[in-house]
Amino acid sequence: MSCALRLSKTMKQFFYTSACVALILQASTAAAQLKNGIDVLLEKKFALIEGKKIGLITNRTGTTLEGAPTYHALAKRGAKLVALFAPEHGFAGDEEAGKKIASSTLGDLKIYSLYGKTNKPTPDMLADLDALLFDIQDVGTRCYTYISTMKLAMQVCADAGKEFMALDRPNPIAPIAPQGFMLDTAFSSFVGLVKVPFIHGLTIGELATLIQAEELPTLKLTVVKMENYDRTQFFDSVKTLKFIAPSPNLASVDAEILYPATVFLEGLNVSEGRGTSTPFEVIGAPFIDAVKLINELKQYNLSGVRFDTISFTPKAIKGKSENPKYRDNLCFGVRVIVVDRNAFQPFSVAVALLAALKKNHSENVRWMNKGNFFDKLVGTNTLRLMLDAGKSFEEITRAAQKSIDGIDEQYKRARLY
Template sequence: MSLIATLTCLSLMGGETLTGLDVLEAQGFAPFAGKRIGLITNQTGIDREGRRNVDMMLAAGVRVTALFSPEHGLAGVEDREGIGNAIDTATKLPVYSLYGETRRPSAESLKGLDALVFDIQDVGVRFYTYETTMAFAMESAAKAGIPFIVLDRPNPVTGTRVEGPPLDASNVSFVGYLPGCPVRHGLTMGELAGLFNGEKKLGANLTVVRMQNWKRGDWFDNTNLPWVNPSPNMRSLKAEILYPGICLVEFARNLSVGRGTDSPFEQVGAEWVNGRQLAAYLNGRGLTGLRFYPTRFTPTESRGAGKPLQGIRIEIVDRERVKSVRLGIELACALQKLYPGKIDWAPGKLLIGHNETLRRIAAGDDPEAIEKSYASALAEFADDVRLIERVFGRLPVDIEVMHLEDGNEAVAFSEAWEPLEEFFDLVLLDSRVPGATGLEVLQALRRSDPMSRVPIVLLVGAAGEDFSDVAMGHGADACIIKPLVPEMFMDKVDRIVHTWLELDPR
């Protein structure tokens, strides 16, 4: 088999967003029939009507026999270490804590289960611990030989933004599971599960129950799903947007990020900060989509509790232009420049995750230079061509990948084509390929007689919805939305190729 690889597109459905839970609920939880289910969940595990997953499963006759809770507990109100096991008062089911004596399901707690199900709303950030809880549970399920099922939910801050320094292997911890993963990864929990399983070779028997009608460019408030605070201090979509940056400096023990106030992650302050000075400096940096103003606040708990602090309040004026992690790096550099010696940067290695970025912040480097220093690593994480080659390389068949660098080369190739003994079996075409446009390449390929029958899959970003409709009208067979995720990408391509081979079995 041969293949042209350039880059990828999207498929859209109408209607309201349905989570994996909603999709299963509509099926009467048929895949769980006759199985003993362990459910990893918390207060976010609700359907579109606000009903708890465990209650709906039990009502449908599913044999849920055990619950497992992440950080903050089953109800999501605990903000402390060492959460113990408990009993769910409504169902009388045992609740095994994954944020207490152990952070992994024990062999004893998994005994007798036929499947382990994960249903928790994430915030789309590397150091949010629900992601590592899922990864640890996948490891335990694989070891026990139990299928692992993820009921997918939206990335609330969109699935189109990949941002921030990658995690160094030396800094892997409970707040960072996968080396190379940037702070803001643009993936859903189901997609992360596939990435973890493939990159870490976990060997989990993984199934992801996909959402319906979710677009990668959607923010959480585009989904019409009910909001539930995913953790005690994550109280709004605004906080979720700012969190990837603000949390980068939360390791500093003498700095408050607003915990213990009415606006966590929306303000930052300390006894040694001059609010007017810091606000003026950051406003002068020209950060897109953001404005800053001086403020004073007194936290009731956490860092700075009971002390009057000066600092800044952050306002989002255009969320589409906000670069959350760049905000965090700008803030860190501003604090180092204006108040040198006030922060010990060494403990920041786990949250920032990237030793070179941490070193540059402490050295007073320019934020733009810092961002450029990890640009290549970030590009590698999001590089579609490398992912395509990696995915096809895992298949037990002989596959040749031909990569054409730009649209002009692809057009020239199609015009020079002569019927050969071997045809291409699939073309992957980036809608934003350099040179000739993606649409021009598509039209040229369809004009070529041998290529007129080959399936062409378009790869486009979330902003290309209109383009995908046009492309389908000009002969594209399918669209896949970026960023690409190995398991989802392979599933889509596999279905396209098999359908085509049934029509043209050469």
């Protein structure tokens, strides 16, 4: 009897201890939960905007962790929200790339388009504001235009003496090291406006910090940092984050990882997969010999990636690609499949694809618009000239790496985490 009693007490103590440990672990997990800038602003730093008349640059990716749109959460909290601003793809994020967007309204709020008659706020748009906030999810690649929109808005705020506030969010492909050519300012454009490597490795807040430090020292910049951000994780590895497509043709983190490997094809007469269900994951053209192309790609010993033959017919898709390359024509090419994210090097894959296409299909592959748009995407004409000169894959990747050799020193002033 006493033995059973002792066992009962021991078991009770065990279960009590186990429950305590579980609660501690649960509390620890909750405490370590990632919080985006907007959530930190609402919960802990609302005083930064209290009483100020604010504008907000945002789209459908601007939400709280609970899923409330940023503009709605701010208004509910009592912020004096005066105007909204929308980037490429529109406020709802459902317009195809390159389509000009008209300004509109949301209830009593004006939504100024920053991808229509103007790409940046005008002084009149900012006249009634004390501060302009930015809350948009970036994709980690320089040519994606949201960071160009941010830089232009920062410049206007600096000129007008207005505060600029970046609400930070994760870089969804942060584990991929900076790579690709540094922007040559002679080739600056809306698809390449920030002087960073093609795959930059920074968050929105870090980019804003870098831009202010290097170009806009008079700007009053406030970055609302995330809490518990881990840059060694891809976006979809963080269970508390909900993926929202930043634009119609980037529907997954896999697509965001592949985007910098295939987007350069927008500057060639080769389809980057627009008009299919998997844009930027497949490439092709009617003249490509897919087997021959894959055999050439194998020569580059690329890590973390596999290529499969594929055929597809691009179709007009409203809101995604209404007039894709080779519309209604059968294309042959490859599907690019990432088999190891941690080993995958998007810029190396991009160079390999371009070099293989130039080598095996030189009679058909053409630069569109004499290479003008391609150079803007890449941020320099060096890649195009080296490809035309028949330079090797190794020579090209070494040149790209050399262009960013000082990146660690440059980034010291930008790193926030």
